[in-house]
Amino acid sequence: MLNPHIGLDNKAGDVHPALKLWFVLLAMVAGLLSQSLVFSAILLVVCGLVSVWFSGIRAGQYLRWLFIPFFFILFGVITIAIEIHSSKNPSIISIHLLNSYLEVSQPSLMKALLLLTKSLSVTALFFMLILTTPVYDLIAVIRGKRSSLFVELVMLIYRQIFVISEVAANIRTAQQTRLAYQGFGSSVQSYVQLISRTFVLSFRRSSDMYNAMESRCFDGEINMLPRKFIWKTQYIVIAVSAEILLWGSWCLTSKLGVL
Numbered sequence: 626m627l628n629p630h631i632g633l634d635n636k637a638g639d640v641h642p643a644l645k646l647w648f649v650l651l652a653m654v655a656g657l658l659s660q661s662l663v664f665s666a667i668l669l670v671v672c673g674l675v676s677v678w679f680s681g682i683r684a685g686q687y688l689r690w691l692f693i694p695f696f697f698i699l700f701g702v703i704t705i706a707i708e709i710h711s712s713k714n715p716s717i718i719s720i721h722l723l724n725s726y727l728e729v730s731q732p733s734l735m736k737a738l739l740l741l742t743k744s745l746s747v748t749a750l751f752f753m754l755i756l757t758t759p760v761y762d763l764i765a766v767i768r769g770k771r772s773s774l775f776v777e778l779v780m781l782i783y784r785q786i787f788v789i790s791e792v793a794a795n796i797r798t799a800q801q802t803r804l805a806y807q808g809f810g811s812s813v814q815s816y817v818q819l820i821s822r823t824f825v826l827s828f829r830r831s832s833d834m835y836n837a838m839e840s841r842c843f844d845g846e847i848n849m850l851p852r853k854f855i856w857k858t859q860y861i862v863i864a865v866s867a868e869i870l871l872w873g874s875w876c877l878t879s880k881l882g883v884l
Contacts, residue, residue, distance in 0.1 A: 635757050636679045641854040642762040648864045649754040655871055656746045661878035662735070665742035668871075672749035680756035690752065691745070698744045706737035765851035777847050788830050793823045 637645070652668070659665055673691070677684050708728050713719055716728035754763070760783050768776045796819050800806065805815040835843075 635681060637757040639854070639857075640757075640860050641856055642758045643766045643854075644856070644860060644864055645754060645758050646763060646766055648868060649750050651868055652871055653747050653750050655875045656743060656750060659743060659875055659878070660739065661875075662739050662742055664875060664878040665739065665746045667874070669742060669746040669749050672746065672753045676749070676753045676756045679753075682756065687752070691749065694748050695745060698741055698748075702737040702741045702744075705740060706733050708733050761849065762852060765849070780847055784834070785827070785831060788834070789823060789827045792826045792830060793819065796822050796826070 656665065656668055659668075673684075673687060676682075677687050706729050708716075708730060710726045710728055711724070713721075713726050714728060714730065716730040717734060718729040720727040761780075764776055764780055800815050800819065806812045
């Protein structure tokens with residue numbers, strides 16, 4: 626089950642969330658603009674190490690979370706790596722299919738690898754932000770002193786993710802105690818029941834949550850008391866120095882044409 630208090634207990638908890646948000650946004654721009662495979666790979670590794678160090682989670686848990694977007698990105702870049710030609714061309718892999726050739730050339734492979742590492746590095750930056758900053762603090766920074774429908778929806782959707790996770794975890798635990806996943810047939814049937822029951826119970830939990838908000842005089846705006854943070858000079862210096870080092874590496878790899 627997902628931890629709804631993720632980001633609360635970490636070594637960067639007293640850093641102003643606006644500082645972390647701007648740092649990650651500027652780093653994302655560098656990651657998206659980069660055309661260097663080495664720069665994207667280094668950014669990916671550094672973000673992973675920083676996330677594990679500051680959040681205190683296990684490296685294996687972090688990698689399991691990162692593998693979820695990895696497979697979605699992988700299926701996307703495969704279509705970039707594979708080219709379709711009517712005649713055979715110099716390539717690393719060539720498969721003749723019907724009247725065409727499915728080929729993987731060196732330029733298409735490098736382009737796919739660059740897109741893969743670039744996407745993963747930006748995803749790792751987002752993970753670093755979430756693992757070191759509570760979402761409600763980020764929402765308070767984004768919303769500022771004004772409320773908006775988009776921010777309210779983000780808060781409700783964020784809460785609903787953990788409601789669905791809790792319901793699914795409880796149903797799966799109950800199924801496992803009854804040995805519902807013994808054999809392929811029973812496993813498929815149990816998964817179908819898990820999905821259907823999760824949908825029904827999550828809808829019911831959402832209705833109960835809305836009724837609870839209505840009973841507390843909900844008027845369409847979710848008010849919350851944000852935590853108070855102090856802008857500390859040492860954190861600003863560290864963030865600015867790291868950002869300068871990051872963009873300096875980006876400029877260096879771009880100027881030298883490093884793959």
